[in-house]
Amino acid sequence: MFTQSIQNYLNRHGYTHITLKAVLFDMDGVLFNSMPYHAEAWNTVMTRHGLELSREEAYLHEGRTGAATINIVYNRQYGSDAPQELIDEIYAEKCQIFGSFPEPDPMPGAYELLQDIKAQGITPVLVTGSGQRSLLDRLAHHYPSIFAPERMVTAFDVKYGKPNPEPYLMGLKKAGVQAHEALVVENAPLGVQAGVAAGIFTLGVNTGPMADHVLTDAGANLLFPSMQALHEGWAKLREALAETHL
Template structure:
């Protein structure tokens, strides 16, 4: 079912096998159904300041650091980067707006697939562009005994956010992993680009309003329509990932 995509990955990156050890999960839109809240809060705060970022466009910038998003909009609208004060004020206001919204639910299928990953002797890591404490602090409450703080990469850890490969390269370093020893689960085009640039087999889950083609064009190796669909196919995918080989 997934063999052709796995063969293409192995051939492209000159690997013979995928000796899988870890699964690297994005957080917003993958583990939590939080992207609608992020999109709404970004749109509202930007409009209040005369900056224009639609809810739909917010999904395209998902995974970018807050400073990166603010700079991009200021460059487009004013032809300059935002000042440090503007970045601080806008991101603080966006965070406050986000925190006033209802807590995001776990994404359907997320807990189940994390449990399967652990059952199968692999470990999970979070690689997120988020710095939202309300979500970061909920990881252990919603997914107990899954994630370790030392095996997390957040907006506070990186200089370059997605689509730069730094977040996923840092995850490989923290997990003592080679690129072909992990897979990435992403729902955002910038996250897919970052994972692909890091040379990691990338699974896209389209949990938002974007066209599938956007995620595939960003570099996803395979795509599922939801986290539940990914969860339901986990056993098949794992078997094929670990069994497909290219002869040297």
């Protein structure tokens, strides 16, 4: 399974091999089980402002900047982008609601995987559409000495959120690597689309309520059912990457 997926990727992009130097990680739903809180917060604040965004749909917008999510919903109902003042108000309220929930748990298997990656001399990079200071601050606590500040891409750094490739292209730049020297780890369809659009071999990890095909339809090169499963399959994946050449 691993070998064929890698060969398909190499054929599609015209590369001869993948030399793994960096792994680019999304945060919500990959490092933290925070998406249920995000979905609840978005649904609550949108309803408060007379806008319609279900909890289920919120998962499909994961990875967008807050402003982009608000504009999609507002445009759908009113045919125009939301005023900037309203965007700022809604996003501030959403962050306040999110911050009122219990601290989200780290994803099982994520820290162990990151420890293995660092021990192997591979650079971990954070690429998130989030601007939630509370989650960003928790990285240092739950994932100590893993992500260097200069190896982090957040909503504060990009003009275009996922599914635009800009966040992952910036992640490559911050890691100092090319697309065929990295992997992306994503749990959201928009994030998968962004990784694929950046030309990076993209792993989909289905940690949410979506059907598997949502991630494969978005273009995921490989699919894992959990971060624990990715950790357990990491050694075999690395072997396949090292052995697969065109």
